Amino acid sequence: MELYLICEDSLEGIFTGIYEAYALKRSHQEIHLQVGEEDNLRLFSEYRSIQADSNKAAKVARTINREFGQEGFMAVCRALASNDAKKGDAIYKMVVSGLAMSDPRKVMSNLANEYVMKVFELARFSANEAHFLIEFLRFKELENGILYARTGPKNNVLTFVMPHFSDRLPLENFVIHDEGRGIYGLHPARKDWYVVTEEEGRESVLSTYKLSAGEELYSELFTAFFHTIAVEERVNRRLQRNMLPLRYREYMTEFQLSKDRK
Amino acid sequence: MEICISESTTSMDKLGVLSDAAKYDVSCSSSGVERKGDGTGIGNSAAGGICHSFSSDGRCISLLKILFTNECIYDCKYCVNRRSNDVPRVSFTPEEICTLTIEFYRRNFIEGLFLSSGILHNPDYTMELIYQAIYKLRTEYRFQGYIHVKAIPGANPIIIAKLGMIVDRMSVNLELPTAQGLSELAPNKHRKTILMPMRQIQQGIKQNKNELVLYKKAPTFVPGGQSTQMIIGATPESDYQIVSVAENLYQKFDLKRVYYSAFININEDRSLPALPGGPPLLREHRLYQADWLLRFYGFKADELLNEARPNFNILLDPKADWALRHLESFPVEVNRADYQTILRVPGIGVTSAQRIVKARRNGALRFEDLKKIGVVLKRALYFITCSGRMMFNTRIEEDYITRNLLTVKERLPFDKDGVTYQQLSLFDDVNFQPESGWASKLIEPKSVVYGQL
Numbered sequence: 001m002e003l004y005l006i007c008e009d010s011l012e013g014i015f016t017g018i019y020e021a022y023a024l025k026r027s028h029q030e031i032h033l034q035v036g037e038e039d040n041l042r043l044f045s046e047y048r049s050i051q052a053d054s055n056k057a058a059k060v061a062r063t064i065n066r067e068f069g070q071e072g073f074m075a076v077c078r079a080l081a082s083n084d085a086k087k088g089d090a091i092y093k094m095v096v097s098g099l100a101m102s103d104p105r106k107v108m109s110n111l112a113n114e115y116v117m118k119v120f121e122l123a124r125f126s127a128n129e130a131h132f133l134i135e136f137l138r139f140k141e142l143e144n145g146i147l148y149a150r151t152g153p154k155n156n157v158l159t160f161v162m163p164h165f166s167d168r169l170p171l172e173n174f175v176i177h178d179e180g181r182g183i184y185g186l187h188p189a190r191k192d193w194y195v196v197t198e199e200e201g202r203e204s205v206l207s208t209y210k211l212s213a214g215e216e217l218y219s220e221l222f223t224a225f226f227h228t229i230a231v232e233e234r235v236n237r238r239l240q241r242n243m244l245p246l247r248y249r250e251y252m253t254e255f256q257l258s259k260d261r262k
Numbered sequence: 263m264e265i266c267i268s269e270s271t272t273s274m275d276k277l278g279v280l281s282d283a284a285k286y287d288v289s290c291s292s293s294g295v296e297r298k299g300d301g302t303g304i305g306n307s308a309a310g311g312i313c314h315s316f317s318s319d320g321r322c323i324s325l326l327k328i329l330f331t332n333e334c335i336y337d338c339k340y341c342v343n344r345r346s347n348d349v350p351r352v353s354f355t356p357e358e359i360c361t362l363t364i365e366f367y368r369r370n371f372i373e374g375l376f377l378s379s380g381i382l383h384n385p386d387y388t389m390e391l392i393y394q395a396i397y398k399l400r401t402e403y404r405f406q407g408y409i410h411v412k413a414i415p416g417a418n419p420i421i422i423a424k425l426g427m428i429v430d431r432m433s434v435n436l437e438l439p440t441a442q443g444l445s446e447l448a449p450n451k452h453r454k455t456i457l458m459p460m461r462q463i464q465q466g467i468k469q470n471k472n473e474l475v476l477y478k479k480a481p482t483f484v485p486g487g488q489s490t491q492m493i494i495g496a497t498p499e500s501d502y503q504i505v506s507v508a509e510n511l512y513q514k515f516d517l518k519r520v521y522y523s524a525f526i527n528i529n530e531d532r533s534l535p536a537l538p539g540g541p542p543l544l545r546e547h548r549l550y551q552a553d554w555l556l557r558f559y560g561f562k563a564d565e566l567l568n569e570a571r572p573n574f575n576i577l578l579d580p581k582a583d584w585a586l587r588h589l590e591s592f593p594v595e596v597n598r599a600d601y602q603t604i605l606r607v608p609g610i611g612v613t614s615a616q617r618i619v620k621a622r623r624n625g626a627l628r629f630e631d632l633k634k635i636g637v638v639l640k641r642a643l644y645f646i647t648c649s650g651r652m653m654f655n656t657r658i659e660e661d662y663i664t665r666n667l668l669t670v671k672e673r674l675p676f677d678k679d680g681v682t683y684q685q686l687s688l689f690d691d692v693n694f695q696p697e698s699g700w701a702s703k704l705i706e707p708k709s710v711v712y713g714q715l
Contacts, residue, residue, distance in 0.1 A: 101624075106620075106623070106624070109617075109620035109621055109623070109624065110621065111617060111620075111631065111634065111635060112624060112625055112628075112631045113624075117634055131312075134312060135312055135313055135315075136315070137370050138369060138370055138371070139368065139369045141369070147368060147369070149370070165370075167298055167299045167306050168299055168306045168407075169304060170299055170302075170303075171302075171303070172304075172368065190301075214365070218365045218366065218369065220274070221274060221277055221362070221366075222366060222371045224274060224277060224278055225277055225281050225326070226315060226317060227317075227318075228278055228281045228282045228285065229281050229282075229284075229317050229323060229327060230317035230319045230321075231319050231321075231526065232319075233526050233540055233541050234319040234320075234524075234526075234541065235318050235319050236318075236320040237318060237320075238320075239316075239319075239320025240317070240318055240319070240320045242320075243316040244315065244316040253369070253371070254371075
């Protein structure tokens, strides 16, 4: 009988799921990891909820790190940030097939394996989106000098971009807000960054602050720069769309002031 | 030359004029330097480079690309800032450049500064002004982001050496592919004065590398390397000449990049060619494709073109074109051929080739696997076998493959929209216009609907 382990959508939850799947000592083909509740239950299969456990998760993390090396571990972490519903099963099966290889460190090059391929694709999507965020994120200066950025990424990549901006702007107080998930990455000047989750139904105090006096000037200056730097004889909107997907523009300063004038 | 800096110009006006004048400089890359912030200022730098936006011409905006001043003592025929042009002339102050850079950088608009300049008074004077601005930015503002400056030909080597220690990339514009073209269109510039700073920067980088081996903390000289740019289509050189020049620059001057800029006729000077079809963008595209083949695919200029065939094929990219002329080396067995051979197959790029070489260690690859790996099979299938089989029953014949490659046609990127077909419906009239009334539709409906039925 097929067995579905339902685990919570987090690194801890999925790693605990992998631990429990191994602990069952059954054929891996019969076991599946399900992230979050299933709304369409399958016939002839058993569902079991798994409680996340940090000790078990740490053991799995250590094994993955030791056996697959840095590259494999990072790929798994990036895949975990994905919003794909099948990520749990893909990671679990990828770990199983990786550990069966003679040299598990080469697991990520075994792209002919469907689960490795899936993890590779998820990891690539997360990594690409994290990079897009690093490129297209826009800060606005609030009246008290805090830099505030709104974003809405598909994958949960906030933790991948925070180190970049902390290194880049060490003397700034800045906040990156993932609106879709209601989480904030906070960086106080000269200190380490951290992530907090929005309380349900409570307005963030940030929305009460006004923009700083210089903000409008620099937004306008950059928007003007953005338009003058284009060479008219070479206009190629299709190329622009390929390089800068439309869904990011909602958050970008240069597309706000004048709606992308011709 | 009269200098007319009106005191009342705002930073908005200045930025407008000086970015408008700088937009014809192609380079905007921020790559080649990996540097963490030291925690005392602002900025860092990523080896891969980071683009922050894309303008409506599809080019990336990575650096704040501006001129220090658009005043110039030279009269180059193709340049918008030439002395004889009647345009508003403005200059930044070093302070203004610093605040603009920092305020833009804080908001994640840009990755750093690209500073070029027209020539005010003389090359030394201009270079000194640029140095002051950059020095202020680096020391007073503790800016550790990316800085690219233009070295001005004819400037004192000492200033160039000093400037090289605080910037990431320097470039000297070659302007035109040959010395003859240069003397015709830029009478004040000479090939020799352009190549001299280029050589100086090259040797500075080489020497600095040796110092870095000895002393790990030695200051770096132009760590991002140097690049150059040339205008394509203003003078009558062939593609073969241009590619050979580029190859020489890569080999003899260790350049990081050579940029090609399709000539845009701004000044309508009578010594410049008229371009009724717009700038030669397709030609520029083919040159970039060839440039990549030189740098990453192990091709030589002589393999791509020669005296007898001096220009690129308009319909096929240079790699496919080469493959069709060398069918004797195909098909290539993907599971066994070495990396360099796989790299030469049309439809397989550097990333796919690397993935293939890694993935095949774990078992033979099939065509489905290649597809997932990222190989463009519609182009590659004529040139490869997987475990001894071709994908379809295709012939290794030049005419046959050319015909097939052209039907899937690598979409020529610069035609209008590329859509030449549409869903056929009885009620559609392609010439339909909203304002035309019933009468006009009754008179001429035949053209499209009947033609297609």
